[in-house]
Amino acid sequence: MSHRALSQEEFAASADGDRAFEGVLFSSALELNAIDLSEATFTDCRFEPMRLAGCKFAKARFTGCSWFDADRKKGSTFAFCDLHAVEIAKCNLATCTFERCDLYNLSAVDSSFRGAQFNQSTFSKTISRRSTLTKASFEACNISFADLSGLFLQNCEFRSCKFSEASFIDTDLTAATLIGCDLDRVDWERAKLASADLRGSSLSGLNLAVLTDYAGLKISDSEQAEILGRLGVEVHPSA
Secondary structure: OOOOOOHHHHHHHHHHHOOEEEEEEEEEOOOOOOOEOOOEEEEOOOEEEOOEEEEOOOOOOOEEEEOOOOOEEEOEEEEEEEOOOOOOOOEEEEOOOEOEEEEOEEEEEEEEEOEEEOOOOOOOEEEEOEEEEEEEEEEEEEOOOOEEEEEEOOEEEEOOOOOOOEEEEOOOOOOOEEEEEEEOOEEEOOOOOOOOOOOOOOOOOHHHHHOOOOOOOEHHHHHHHHHOOOOOOOOOOOO
C-alpha cells in the first residue's frame, strides 16, 4: 500500500489531537525523540529505520505496522522507551533493538521479532521492595534468531511461537508457558526452566545438563526419549 508522509507540523498536530495514525510513513527526518504517544493507535503504518529514544508508547496499539526495511535489512532501535501494555498485531519488528525499555504486559499476536535484541529491557514491574510482577504474551510470533539473553521472563506466555536459533542464555523462564512452540537449536546455556510448560513444543537441542534449574519442567511424552537421551538415559517401550 502507499503510505502518506507527514511533516513535523502534521505529526505534532496528530500527536496533540486524537493520536490516531493510519497509512502513515514515519520517515527518519521526523523528530520523534522523547515524544509522548501513550494510548495512540497506529494502523498500517511504516517506520523507516530510526532510533527512538525516551518515547512513551504506553498502552498504544499497533496493527499491520512495520519497522523493518527489507531493502536495507534493518530495523529500528527503541532506547529507554515506555512500551508497557502495548498491543501489537500483524506487525514486523524484525532486527529491531530494544535498549533498556519497559515492556511490562506487552501483548503481541502474529508478528515478527526475527533477529530482535532486548538489551537490558524488562518485562517486569516492581510492586514493592519485595514483590515484582513479570508479564508478557506472545502468540503465533516469529522470534527466531532473537537475543533474549539475561531477561527475566517468569510467568510470561508464548504460544505457537517460532524460536529457531534464538538465545536464552542466562534467561529466567521460571513458570513460563511455551506451548506449541518451535524451539529447535535454541541456546539454553544457564537458562532457568523450573515449572515451565513446554508441552507440544519441538525441543531439538535441549540439553537439561546446561540449565541452571528445571525442577517441575513439563514436556510432552513424545519428547522424553530425546531429552533423556542427551543425559545418557535410554528410554524403551514397556514390555
